[in-house]
Amino acid sequence: MTERTRSVWGWGWANEIPSGDALADLAAQVSAVLGAQVAPRPGPTRDAIRLAPPSVGPPADVASFCTTDAGERIAHTYGKSYCDQVRAFRGDFTGAPDFVALPRSDEEIAALIRACEGAGVALVPYGGGTSVVGGVEARSGAEPPRGKRGVVACDLRHLDRVLEVDLASRAARIQAGATGPRLEAQLAAHDLSMRHYPQSFEFSTLGGWIATRAGGHFATLYTHVDDLVESVRMITPRGVWESRRLPASGAGPSPDRLVLGSEGIFGVVTEAWVRVQARPRWRAGASVHFGRFDDAVAAARAIAQSGLYPSNCRVLDEREAMMNRVTVDGSSVLVLGFESADHPLEPWMDRALSICEDLGGKLPKEPDYRGEGAKSRADDAGAAWRKAFLRGPYLQSALVSLGVVADTFETACTWSAFADLRARVTSAVEAAMKEACGGGVVSCRFTHVYPDGPAPYFTFVAPGRDGAELEQWRAIKTAASEALAACGATITHHHAVGRVHRPWYDRERPEPFAAALRGAKAALDPAGVMNPGVLVD
Ligand SMILES: Cc1cc2nc3c(=O)[nH]c(=O)nc-3n(C[C@H](O)[C@H](O)[C@H](O)COP(=O)(O)OP(=O)(O)OC[C@H]3O[C@@H](n4cnc5c(N)ncnc54)[C@H](O)[C@@H]3O)c2cc1C
Numbered sequence: 001m002t003e004r005t006r007s008v009w010g011w012g013w014a015n016e017i018p019s020g021d022a023l024a025d026l027a028a029q030v031s032a033v034l035g036a037q038v039a040p041r042p043g044p045t046r047d048a049i050r051l052a053p054p055s056v057g058p059p060a061d062v063a064s065f066c067t068t069d070a071g072e073r074i075a076h077t078y079g080k081s082y083c084d085q086v087r088a089f090r091g092d093f094t095g096a097p098d099f100v101a102l103p104r105s106d107e108e109i110a111a112l113i114r115a116c117e118g119a120g121v122a123l124v125p126y127g128g129g130t131s132v133v134g135g136v137e138a139r140s141g142a143e144p145p146r147g148k149r150g151v152v153a154c155d156l157r158h159l160d161r162v163l164e165v166d167l168a169s170r171a172a173r174i175q176a177g178a179t180g181p182r183l184e185a186q187l188a189a190h191d192l193s194m195r196h197y198p199q200s201f202e203f204s205t206l207g208g209w210i211a212t213r214a215g216g217h218f219a220t221l222y223t224h225v226d227d228l229v230e231s232v233r234m235i236t237p238r239g240v241w242e243s244r245r246l247p248a249s250g251a252g253p254s255p256d257r258l259v260l261g262s263e264g265i266f267g268v269v270t271e272a273w274v275r276v277q278a279r280p281r282w283r284a285g286a287s288v289h290f291g292r293f294d295d296a297v298a299a300a301r302a303i304a305q306s307g308l309y310p311s312n313c314r315v316l317d318e319r320e321a322m323m324n325r326v327t328v329d330g331s332s333v334l335v336l337g338f339e340s341a342d343h344p345l346e347p348w349m350d351r352a353l354s355i356c357e358d359l360g361g362k363l364p365k366e367p368d369y370r371g372e373g374a375k376s377r378a379d380d381a382g383a384a385w386r387k388a389f390l391r392g393p394y395l396q397s398a399l400v401s402l403g404v405v406a407d408t409f410e411t412a413c414t415w416s417a418f419a420d421l422r423a424r425v426t427s428a429v430e431a432a433m434k435e436a437c438g439g440g441v442v443s444c445r446f447t448h449v450y451p452d453g454p455a456p457y458f459t460f461v462a463p464g465r466d467g468a469e470l471e472q473w474r475a476i477k478t479a480a481s482e483a484l485a486a487c488g489a490t491i492t493h494h495h496a497v498g499r500v501h502r503p504w505y506d507r508e509r510p511e512p513f514a515a516a517l518r519g520a521k522a523a524l525d526p527a528g529v530m531n532p533g534v535l536v537d
Pocket residue numbers: 011079080081124125126127128129130131132135136156176177197198199200203204205206207208209210211212213214215216263264265267268269270393494495496498531534
């Protein structure tokens with residue numbers, strides 16, 4: 001059996017990124033869609049990558065669990081955004097951390113923070129490194145952050161265990177470095193599941209989810225990890241921050257709310273009690289086709305406001321539906337799913353489908369029901385959608401290797417604002433792609449829906465010019481972000497702020513809140529060692 005290795009520049013496992021004939025086929029398809037010729041280019045090999053020597057080495061009292069190994073420094077240089085992949089594909093690792101820490105306990109993390117304060121080194125908490133907003137990249141090029149001598153990436157991979165399960169309360173204490181598959185495998189032994197599945201599930205970690213307020217697969221109700229966190233333990237430069245385990249509390253502002261989304265600026269999250277669930281025994285899925293996108297949106301809104309709370313309620317516009325091979329006839333699609341550990345789901349699905357039917361939805365295939373006593377087992381487009389969803393990140397990497405500018409951005413807005421937002425964002429992105437790339441395509445889907453509004457998710461693909469892709473990307477991203485700001489929408493529903501979204505986040509938040517955040521940063525991290533440049537200066 002051959003051992004799988006992680007790609008040095010792209011998403012996930014190296015052998016899963018399309019190459020050879022598959023990449024040539026993709027190049028032909030993309031050339032046809034974009035009306036511009038694209039072709040495979042050779043990627044970097046690990047041996048050809050040159051790193052500058054570390055500007056600072058590990059302080060003596062933490063050296064036993066730190067390394068300056070080149071492979072580790074390369075692997076911890078970037079997250080997995082489009083720009084990260086482009087730079088890595090070019091073999092540019094000038095922003096590599098000086099060293100990598102691999103602690104095995106809270107005590108080692110506390111010692112590392114003390115050592116960083118003493119040595120003037122910036123500390124970047126590192127989970128799975130799947131950030132798409134520059135969250136783990138503290139250097140700007142070769143320069144360490146202002147006032148710092150160097151950077152350490154603190155990788156939590158050794159803290160990956162489920163430590164305790166409280167069956168009565170259906171909660172589990174889990175270490176922050178556990179990836180999705182690691183924690184799910186351990187919870188499965190108790191017949192439980194966290195059921196938090198971001199698209200990056202395979203490599204991202206509980207600590208990363210908490211630090212970025214990640215969004216999982218539940219399209220309604222438990223959309224963000226926030227809803228699953230019962231209490232958190234974080235090691236800060238000023239001591240241990242641990243909240244009480246409580247199902248709810250009205251005692252002032254919540255300490256957990258300050259940790260959720262703190263993106264490593266206050267401390268290192270080392271473990272959390274999270275709400276877990278019995279594994280579902282019944283599942284129902286259906287794909288409803290609409291001739292008009294607006295009718296699919298109206299159906300999603302009606303379902304989001306119906307109190308049915310489907311686990312899946314994703315609207316795909318006609319381009320998304322085609323790109324994901326869910327339909328080829330130009331319809332928009334509403335992918336619906338329900339799941340339960342307690343009861344069969346026919347009544348819920350029947351009601352959701354009758355809402356769709358009232359709004360012009362057509363059901364090309366019977367719904368798919370699974371579980372005890374289920375009445376049908378039809379194949380449906382939900383399966384095609386799930387497959388495309390998991391392949392998506394590998395496809396983006398393949399597009400990077402073809403020199404295509406390809407990225408996604410996401411937001412949330414009220415239902416009353418959505419039609420105007422989609423029109424303005426689409427036209428701003430199309431205009432920017434025309435100007436920067438000569439053309440391109442943009443598509444939209446909903447990842448989550450709330451009673452008061454959707455979370456729209458846009459994908460753009462445009463021909464790149466060799467060596468100019470980052471400038472082209474910047475022009476499109478800026479146009480998209482400005483359009484979101486002009487519509488009063490958020491700069492991110494679940495991808496976090498990091499360094500990429502800072503300019504728009506600074507404009508989005510109320511100034512007194514920014515001052516309060518700076519105050520909290522000064523109180524918890526007076527030497528400013530924790531992930532400088534993220535959220536506050
Ligand atoms: C292909 C792809 C698909 C994605 N899909 C989704 C999605 O469906 N939903 C979603 O929400 N996001 C998604 N993301 C974004 C990303 O996966 C999330 O932000 C995720 O939560 C990051 O987790 P991580 O463990 O990889 O964190 P990292 O990337 O390592 O870190 C992210 C941020 O959190 C901080 N951090 C990490 N661990 C800790 C810790 N223990 N304590 C304190 N701070 C910490 C880091 O310093 C950094 O600021 C996707 C990204 C990619 C590349």
